[in-house]
Amino acid sequence: MTRALTRKGEATRARIVAGAAAEIRERGVDEVRLEDVMAHTGTSKGQLFHYFPDGKDELLLAVAQHEADQVLLDQEPMLSNLTSWPAWLAWRDRLIERYRAQGVKCPLNGLLGQTGRRAPGAQAIVTGLMWRWQNAIADGVRHMQSTGDISADVDADRAAAALLAGIQGGVLLLLATGKTDHLEAALDLTIDSLRAGARTA
Amino acid sequence: MTRALTRKGEATRARIVAGAAAEIRERGVDEVRLEDVMAHTGTSKGQLFHYFPDGKDELLLAVAQHEADQVLLDQEPMLSNLTSWPAWLAWRDRLIERYRAQGVKCPLNGLLGQTGRRAPGAQAIVTGLMWRWQNAIADGVRHMQSTGDISADVDADRAAAALLAGIQGGVLLLLATGKTDHLEAALDLTIDSLRAGARTA
DNA sequence: GCAAAAATGGACCTGCAAGTCCAAAAACCG
DNA sequence: CGGTTTTTGGACTTGCAGGTCCATTTTTGC
Numbered sequence: 251m252t253r254a255l256t257r258k259g260e261a262t263r264a265r266i267v268a269g270a271a272a273e274i275r276e277r278g279v280d281e282v283r284l285e286d287v288m289a290h291t292g293t294s295k296g297q298l299f300h301y302f303p304d305g306k307d308e309l310l311l312a313v314a315q316h317e318a319d320q321v322l323l324d325q326e327p328m329l330s331n332l333t334s335w336p337a338w339l340a341w342r343d344r345l346i347e348r349y350r351a352q353g354v355k356c357p358l359n360g361l362l363g364q365t366g367r368r369a370p371g372a373q374a375i376v377t378g379l380m381w382r383w384q385n386a387i388a389d390g391v392r393h394m395q396s397t398g399d400i401s402a403d404v405d406a407d408r409a410a411a412a413l414l415a416g417i418q419g420g421v422l423l424l425l426a427t428g429k430t431d432h433l434e435a436a437l438d439l440t441i442d443s444l445r446a447g448a449r450t451a
Numbered sequence: 452m453t454r455a456l457t458r459k460g461e462a463t464r465a466r467i468v469a470g471a472a473a474e475i476r477e478r479g480v481d482e483v484r485l486e487d488v489m490a491h492t493g494t495s496k497g498q499l500f501h502y503f504p505d506g507k508d509e510l511l512l513a514v515a516q517h518e519a520d521q522v523l524l525d526q527e528p529m530l531s532n533l534t535s536w537p538a539w540l541a542w543r544d545r546l547i548e549r550y551r552a553q554g555v556k557c558p559l560n561g562l563l564g565q566t567g568r569r570a571p572g573a574q575a576i577v578t579g580l581m582w583r584w585q586n587a588i589a590d591g592v593r594h595m596q597s598t599g600d601i602s603a604d605v606d607a608d609r610a611a612a613a614l615l616a617g618i619q620g621g622v623l624l625l626l627a628t629g630k631t632d633h634l635e636a637a638l639d640l641t642i643d644s645l646r647a648g649a650r651t652a
Numbered sequence: 653g654c655a656a657a658a659a660t661g662g663a664c665c666t667g668c669a670a671g672t673c674c675a676a677a678a679a680c681c682g
Numbered sequence: 683c684g685g686t687t688t689t690t691g692g693a694c695t696t697g698c699a700g701g702t703c704c705a706t707t708t709t710t711g712c
Contacts, residue, residue, distance in 0.1 A: 256679065256688065280481060283669060294691045295671085301689095305671065376627045408636045411624075412617060415637035419620030423612075426577045435609045436616035443644035457658065457709060484699060495661045496701085502659095506701065 263301045265291050271313045275355040279310070314372050317357035318379040322386075324348050329383075332390025335399065335445065342437050349421055350430050356421065384414045391444070400444050413440045464502045466492050472514045476556040480511070515573050518558035519580040523587075525549050530584075533591025536600065536646065543638050550622055551631050557622065585615045592645070601645050614641045 255263065269291035273282045284298055284306060302308040322329065325348075328341035358376070388410035394400040413436075420433025456464065470492035474483045485499055485507060503509040523530065526549075529542035559577070589611035595601040614637075621634025 254688075258679075259689065262689080284671090285669075296673090296690055296692070299671070306669095373627070380624060380627055409640065411633045411636040412640040415620035415624055415633040416613060416617045416641075417620060418623045419616035419618060419637075422619045422623060423581060423616055426574070426581055432612045432616040435612040436620075439610065439613040439641070439644065440617075443640065443647075446644070446647070455658070459709075460659065463659075485701090486699075497660055497662070497703090500701070507699095 259301070262293065262297060266293055266298065266301060266309070267312050267316050270309055271316050271357065274313060275317075275352075275357050311371050311375070313357075314375045318375050321358070321379060322382060329386045329390075332387070333393050333397075338390070338394075338441060342441065345417065345437065346430055346434060349424055349433060354425055354428065356425055358421075380414065380418075384410045387413055394444075404444065409440075409444060413437075416440050460502070463494065463498060467494055467499065467502060467510070468513050468517050471510055472517050472558065475514060476518075476553075476558050512572050512576070514558075515576045519576050522559070522580060523583060530587045530591075533588070534594050534598075539591070539595075539642060543642065546618065546638065547631055547635060550625055550634060555626055555629065557626055559622075581615065585611045588614055595645075605645065610641075610645060614638075617641050 266287065270282070270287045273286055273290050277286075284295065287309075288294060288298065298309070299305065302312070325341065325344060328337065328344050332338050332341060358379075384407075388406045391400060391404065391406040391409050395402050395404065395406065416436030416439075417433065420430070420436045423432035424430055467488065471483070471488045474487055474491050478487075485496065488510075489495060489499065499510070500506065503513070526542065526545060529538065529545050533539055533542060559580075585608075589607045592601060592605065592607040592610050596603050596605065596607065617637030617640075618634065621631070621637045624633035625631055
């Protein structure tokens with residue numbers, strides 16, 4: 251009932267979302283007008299409101315979901331295989347590389363700050379992303395505990411929470427300063443403390 | 452040349468900034484109209500543009516500076532006296548208490564995300580805040596090193612960077628989830644690892 | 653007290669960007 | 683095929699929020 255998209259329609263919809271996402275990454279949420287999306291994706295206003303009847307809010311929500319999924323996808327296959335210290339370091343490197351390349355263009359910040367208050371669903375998207383992210387890290391910690399590489403005394407969820415916080419803050423500070431120093435420091439020191447725990451405890 | 456504010460004028464200007472800041476904390480930057488500020492502060496449009504000739508952007512910049520200063524003030528006198536482990540814990544408690552009370556109403560997020568891209572100076576304000584914040588933490592670390600409570604092997608600036616990242620991420624996740632779990636985890640685990648360093652190294 | 657400067661109030665203007673509407677073209681399906 | 687539904691294009695409307703302007707009142711400094 252809700253949907254009856256032909257193949258062509260599906261493609262157009264996807265093109266709009268991807269184009270809007272790119273535009274938003276480039277210029278920020280509140281700088282992007284529907285006209286920009288139209289120009290950038292070669293679509294008309296009729297199309298925009300055909301695929302997103304609730305207008306900009308609905309489009310932004312779709313973009314948020316798209317970007318949230320992308321964040322986790324960009325960390326694969328490392329994130330789902332934190333089964334050895336080299337694997338952890340590879341994941342670390344991927345993260346830093348990804349955010350260094352991204353620079354100031356952060357989809358999350360804008361989408362949390364701006365969409366977050368508007369649309370009720372946007373909050374849920376961000377929360378869901380963080381939840382999945384943290385769980386993946388916690389799984390990695392638990393696996394390392396099962397092999398004895400991390401002390402069993404460590405609270406995996408709490409450690410994952412701290413690490414995730416460090417990452418988020420590192421990215422935030424990357425936005426502010428343009429440098430990955432904080433992200434690197436947070437990742438390295440937190441991971442190091444997990445390794446150290448294996449020896450002491 | 453630039454200014455000639457009477458006592459009354461100064462008071463009005465301050466009232467506008469404080470009122471706008473409160474309004475923004477409450478409802479978010481892009482939900483606040485100049486009219487809201489006028490209503491909330493009992494001022495007229497003429498006054499707004501009298502004290503902020505460049506309009507909303509200039510007002511937002513003043514609000515950003517106001518809020519940035521407040522963030523550090525709220526941590527005093529603890530932040531400037533990280534000279535013993537109890538002092539560190541008192542600081543930790545103050546931070547958590549402050550942000551728990553603040554809840555979802557974060558001035559920084561909005562001001563970085565939205566003002567950040569607009570005004571060129573807003574970026575500088577946030578950068579300056581982070582710089583001062585990190586330096587204060589680093590000073591605390593160095594002091595603890597001077598008393599032997601933290602290992603001399605620790606890179607104070609790097610440790611401060613990691614801790615600051617954890618705080619920022621913790622606050623960000625507080626915005627997303629409404630809970631202080633991440634902030635607490637990041638603070639506690641990072642501080643603990645500094646204490647542990649004293650014993651091992 | 654008085655001229656100059658600052659502070660205040662509020663009516664008015666303006667531009668822009670979201671959202672509406674409908675008519676034409678293309679795609680789908682039996 | 684031919685009727686139906688989806689897709690598309692773009693002109694038009696509308697509301698609103700930022701910004702302008704000036705007339706009036708208050709404060710200042712001598």
